[in-house]
Amino acid sequence: MQQQVIQLIQGDITKVETDAIVNAANSSLLGGGGVDGAIHRAGGRQILEECMQIRARQGGCATGEAVITTAGKLPARFVIHTVGPVWQGGNRNEPQLLANAYRNSLQLALENDCRTIAFPNISTGIYGYPKELAADVAIATVNQYLKDHPGSFDTILFVCFDDENFTIYQKAITG
Numbered sequence: 657m658q659q660q661v662i663q664l665i666q667g668d669i670t671k672v673e674t675d676a677i678v679n680a681a682n683s684s685l686l687g688g689g690g691v692d693g694a695i696h697r698a699g700g701r702q703i704l705e706e707c708m709q710i711r712a713r714q715g716g717c718a719t720g721e722a723v724i725t726t727a728g729k730l731p732a733r734f735v736i737h738t739v740g741p742v743w744q745g746g747n748r749n750e751p752q753l754l755a756n757a758y759r760n761s762l763q764l765a766l767e768n769d770c771r772t773i774a775f776p777n778i779s780t781g782i783y784g785y786p787k788e789l790a791a792d793v794a795i796a797t798v799n800q801y802l803k804d805h806p807g808s809f810d811t812i813l814f815v816c817f818d819d820e821n822f823t824i825y826q827k828a829i830t831g
């Protein structure tokens with residue numbers, strides 16, 4: 657049952673039509689490179705303006721936390737901006753912080769009546785998290801969330817951009 661909820665594609669998350677897409681942001685919420693840059697570029701000014709309002713209210717977004725905006729010109733309804741950990745060797749609470757980023761994003765999606773959500777491979781680009789280890793955390797956290805909240809989502813989509821992540825997720829999800 658859960659395996660049908662969890663799905664995998666290779667591609668660009670800005671093109672995905674789920675209720676929410678997740679952005680691998682930084683604590684400033686002001687944009688950056690990687691998937692963050694792609695989302696702000698494709699989504700337009702509206703997303704940045706809402707991020708700036710959140711920043712004014714609560715001073716950004718701590719590592720492992722998540723905030724939500726509308727999706728501007730993107731096909732999704734919402735963008736959930738979460739901040740993964742910078743990989744510092746693995747003894748700085750990185751797995752817990754990465755799990756928090758996935759869990760808090762799912763929670764925020766649920767609170768906003770999203771039935772479908774798409775994740776990029778948080779922290780595995782500029783933040784340097786080893787891809788196999790990050791995939792283990794991502795898949796385990798989503799599985800646990802579905803166990804704890806049965807029926808909460810119709811689809812949880814992992815969107816892999818690079819070949820390496822796609823191969824890792826294919827092995828982990830489809831065996």
Ligand code: AR6
Binds near residue numbers: 689780815
């Ligand atoms: N769609 C889906 N995935 C993508 C896309 C895309 N259009 N573009 C890149 N990826 P990264 P991080 C993948 O570096 O490691 C930013 O500057 C990419 O292949 O985007 O969490 C933020 O502002 C990789 O697997 O995010 C932060 O400062 C994954 O997205 C910092 O980077 C994550 O890579 C966050 O670093």
